[in-house]
Amino acid sequence: MSAQGVALFHTTSAALRAEKLAQKADIAGKLIPTPRQFSSDCGIALRFDWSRVDQVKAILEMARVEIAGIHPL
């Protein structure tokens, strides 16, 4: 399996929106509990193939979904 990354959001709604936007762009994403090393928040995060990180950032920026953090796993 290739290296994975995770995008963090301020709200669950934003994470769910991000998952759908990624799906539309053919990026396989999975919502996972936010890893505690990256945030003290109780929400969910989008895990994706880290090689697509630039594309993920671009899609979310275009849809004005604020990213709270984006990290390799």
Next chain:
Amino acid sequence: MIYLDNAATSWPKPPEVAQAMTDFLACAGGNPGRSGHALSIAAGRLVYETREAVAELFNAPDPLRVIFTQNATQAINLALKGILRRGSRVVTTSVEHNAVMRPLRALEREGVQVTIVSCDREGFLSLAGMEHAVQPGTSLVTVTHANNVTGTILPVAQVARMAHRAGALLLVDAAQTAGAVPIDVQDMGIDLLAFTGHKSLYGPPGTGGLVIGDRVDVSALDPLMRGGTGSRSEFEEQPEDLPDKFESGTPNGPGIAGLGAGISFVRSRGIAAIRAHEIQLAGRLIAGLQEIPGVRVYGPEDPVRRTATVSFTVEGFRVSDVGLRLDEGFGILARVGLHCAPAVHRAIGTFPEGTVRLAPGAFTTPEEIEAVLVAIRTIAQP
């Protein structure tokens, strides 16, 4: 039984609505947005899907600016109390529901200046009066898309242009129209759209929302309530992120899932088709009522200029007696009285007695309308 009280709440609901609510409880029982486990995400996803469906239905660009509330009333309260401060100026019409008038009267006591633009006896807004009332310094204009007594549709897009020229925002109460009359928030210039889920969107009671447009500075919009959102839990201050800023506490997940199914029903049938069906029913109802001696119909004669809601009175009969006879004698369910909208009844000249209101919906048939006309003809015999 013939149900003609769809302006109060639609009935029956499409079977998919109850199914979606049952499925939510059975299969997605987690608390949406509170945990990262499968059931919480499943619940969050169902809520989010409805958010997106609402945004698409009203052509709102950003689903995260769709705020779920218990009903249109809560959405209207959020917008009015969130924006208006002591000294603010707000302009409204003389055909608003108490959902608008009661919070406005309370705000007036706190120092908000309220200007009311009059409407004629058919419920149409004086555009000259609106133009005159909306001046620079006005913070907000709030209008109903269609009132709940005569169904008269107001020219929202024209009012939006007047509001925006003066630097004001436009709030629209779409309780009577969302799902029954096409609404495009971008085309019509609606900055805040308050809608209910349980009327023409065919969802369950306890659902509704506020769609917030780009012109609204959400940092200046106060929430009605503050509390847990599942986000930024390390802070004891309310988060500014949308939709969480305005959605504290566990949401009505099963209701919102049901609303999603209701919206799917509306979209699959098509708002244009539902609208055409209701125009046909209202047209026949108005024409048939006008032929009955002693019956007076209120609002515009042209069904294209109104929703399907039709109000009437019968000379020499109390509205409560007409309503009771329709119910007991014919199994026809209508709503009589003031319909929580004394302002509208003052405008059309039926205060304080009120009217008998017949409100067909997507499931009403032409045969039912004929049966209602026969019943009213029988009741109205002197």
